[in-house]
Amino acid sequence: MTDFIQKTTPLKNTYLSDSLLQSYLARKIAESPHGPLLSEIIPGLEALGERAVSEILNLGYQAEAEQPEHIPYSPWGERIDEIKVSDAWTHLARIAVEEKLIATAYDRKHKSWSRVHQMIRIYLFGPSAALYTCPLAMSDGAARAIELYGSDELKKTAFRYLTSSDPTSFWTSGQWMTEKTGGSDVALTTTEAKLEDNQYHLYGTKWFTSSTTSEMAMTLARTPNAPAGSKGLSLFFLRMRDSQNKLNHIFIHRLKDKLGTKALPTAELTLQGTVAELVGSQGDGIKKIASLFNITRIWNACTAVSFMRRGITLAEDFSKQRFAFGKNLDEHALHTETLLDLNAEFVAGFLLVMKVSELLGKEECNEDLPGESALLRILTPLAKLYTAKQSIAVSSEVLESFGGAGYVEDTHLPRLLRDSQVLSIWEGTTNVLSLDTLRAIQKENALIPFFKSSTELLNSVTQPDLVPFKTKTEIALQEIKSFFETTQKNETQLLKKSRSASYALAETYMSALMLNHCQWALQNNDTSLMDPIHRWHQKNFIRGILDN
Template identity: 30%
Template sequence: MHVLQEAPTQHRRNFFTEDDFFQKLLEKHLDEDLYAYASKELKKFGDACANHIDERAAHTDREGQPRLLRYNKYGEEVSEVWVNEGYKQTVEETYNTGIVGYVHKEIPELGRKGNYTYSFAQGYLLSQAEPGFYCPVTLTLATAYLLDHYADQAIKQQFLPHVCATGGVELYEGATFLTERQGGSDVGANVVQAKEAGDHFRLYGEKYFASNAGMCGVAMVLARKEGAPAGSRGLTLFAVPWKNEDGSINNIRIRRLKDKLGVRAVPSAEVEFDGAKAYVIGDPNRGFYYMMEALNLSRICNMVASIGIMRRSYSEAKAYSERRDAFGKRLCEFPMIQQTLTQLKQKLEAETAAIFELIQLHGKVTNGEATKEEEALNRLLIAILKKESAEQAIAFAHEAIEMHGGNGYIEDFVTPRLLRDAQVLTVWEGTANILGLEVIRLVNKFSVHEIFIADLKERLDGMDAPELVKWREDLKVRLEEFASDDRVTQELKAKSLAKEMAELYEQVVYVGM
């Protein structure tokens, strides 16, 4: 009989302190002062994520999911979303760490801003416990980015301090509402209308998959002004407060919440605008461009959620293998198990290293310090690493379930939730097909394959890695062929080439550390 051994006394887990590789990675990418501050704060947050935030996440997933309260006791439509008390505590605790705020304002203890590297480090820890809640954080990061970079001073003052709140000021979580029923990934087909009303606009229409509905204080919404041309060029970006100054809802109705496979913590809804007050953000003709910039930021958040799930899957599989007896030995003593765990660890570290290397490049782009070639490379790396990391999150969750055997399929363990939460990451922020089209666009418009190969060559120069050099040379030939292929052939090759590019980039970064 195969018996599960009685659990030994468990030490209190900490997602940060038990991850030596990640600590070294942050030390590489943060300056001395910020690393000293971050490591202290991440130790506290890593403890919270591994313990009470994780416990709250399990409760929210199983019994405490958001619920729509359409009417109050007087029969008046209020479209409120109920969330459990533990979820509210996680909201307060997480935002007060500065996961959003300290990208845009000073850390009091340091007298300077943080950066996205620190924010994404927090997201990596959070996603090991609650990738569903990292979605609202992602949306708030995107909202803060758009307000900070493109809103006029009056709009910025109205919303940004709340979106970046770390205690002492009322928090406005953010949201980005793109998806419409007839459009989906084809955002240019959007039809929500914006009608001018003095110093603001009024929105009419619906968004079909609006995440963080009812919880956000302000949403960034694409809509079409009267007389604007069709397609993506006719879309304007608006800031839409969820409530009016008197506390009443801003002519917004939640039709229903989506009953999702996973990431149940985040309320995703069908939302109707019936004259909602809205404010133009930036140039009215560049709304789609602004939102695509925010989408690239969200894609990096998606990657961070993916490696968070990968890390939790690996650590759960490893821990289980070290306590489970079968055929007279611990699982971790079997060569096949050792091989699986080694492969998972190497892939996890390579993926994490590559994503945090990309985050450094993205920081240059965000700060306006990048060349045109670096901007194109940034877009390429975001596309290929988002695709690869999302697919690997599913693969890692699958391996964790298999390591647990039948227990891995039981909701008493975290593994089923990891798999359900991982599945959406291949869909949110662009499917593999959409990302494949992005690769084609970048190759055809910017010859980004040449920039990519040159970047790899520069990284490999001086490295003793003949296998990687040969791989780069072979891939260079195939990418040159791809660039001259007809459109149909490009579409047939794009996803497999994107995967190989991601894998090679990961290995070059990892070996070069």
């Protein structure tokens, strides 16, 4: 009897092995006025792609194995509320700064394409890094909020530290929204901001605070005599520790025992007179913090896509090694079909995330065309809600493709599914984001630029093999338009169908993006997108709104 050992293939450079990413960049370098600038980023992406499957990957495994620990007291009984994290977690922080995962977006070396460059770097870094992307996302969002609304002093200090490329002077930020009354309905926020000795002091409990080891946090609180509801909330900046390195009147109750994101310290805490600074004027806290979570929602979508890519890569490599029923898995037609279906989901999600990143960069650099700000407004919740659901489904199928090995923790495969699950919850559940999509439509007329952009993407599609799919997409757009025209005065029906409508909007726009990119690829003798398009169009984009 011989002892069988299953062979596996080590992960390869995540940039060099990603044909879709390289195709996307080749097109943008060829078409963009900033193409010569964009071409400069390739060597850095290759280097990060190699680092992601070696040093970063190993640190991610170590950080997962050495989970955060809350130490409430010193050996002598003093309340210290220390949170101890793995050395690997700290090392990942240093690498994130070295790789300029936030600084890239703000040095704007590549004009509006700096955001795209940043998101590609996150996409390569994220699936290896034990979700260190969470504190980075919140730090990026905080930097943007301070850039827009912060005082000159905050811009000189906090903004400079958040966007630093020097590990010795880099800060991360928490984002403290969730209270016992709920997370999504921030109108129920009970934290109070009291003016004492010409300083604001915050009082209240935050039930869920991620990255609690950060140097600072952004949070919402209600100032004295402020009206009830969301209109009475203001945005505040606070430091975690004072000049003596003691917690800023913050009492940490416990670390959360979560399904996933095990390496990330997430705490429940109470603010007991925490010194804080008002960001901008009183009120409009929701509007100001929206600039923060619009950034984090895009990070969320980018993370979802990167998880899909990682899972599919692992499953494809395993299928070439695993022998069952007389041949390798990649020779079984049904197994291959399953993996190709997953790849279609990834392709659609990737192109949507890149489009949203392009729009964000243009808005930040004042390069956006009329209507593109509203287009970004509607595509952001759509990208976040849809890719999160995709990531969960794809990760589940990936685990299943490994059989029992996919259910065993020491293969590191279950982490893909556990960590994907948070993506549909954090920064707004699917239903919350569907309602946010409706707000974008009702308050900012976002359907107008949505349909305009979809039509422009489809107008360039002329390859005969693509025309039937183009026609189906155009019909779906007309059906969606009809749905909103017939339900605009029926608020109950509109709310009831908002989730289905959001899926229809997302899937139809993703179809337009895929067809548009495939048109370019075919002109360059690349047929690799034809299969994903065939599979994507097996969906009925408007299935959820047809009964209207």
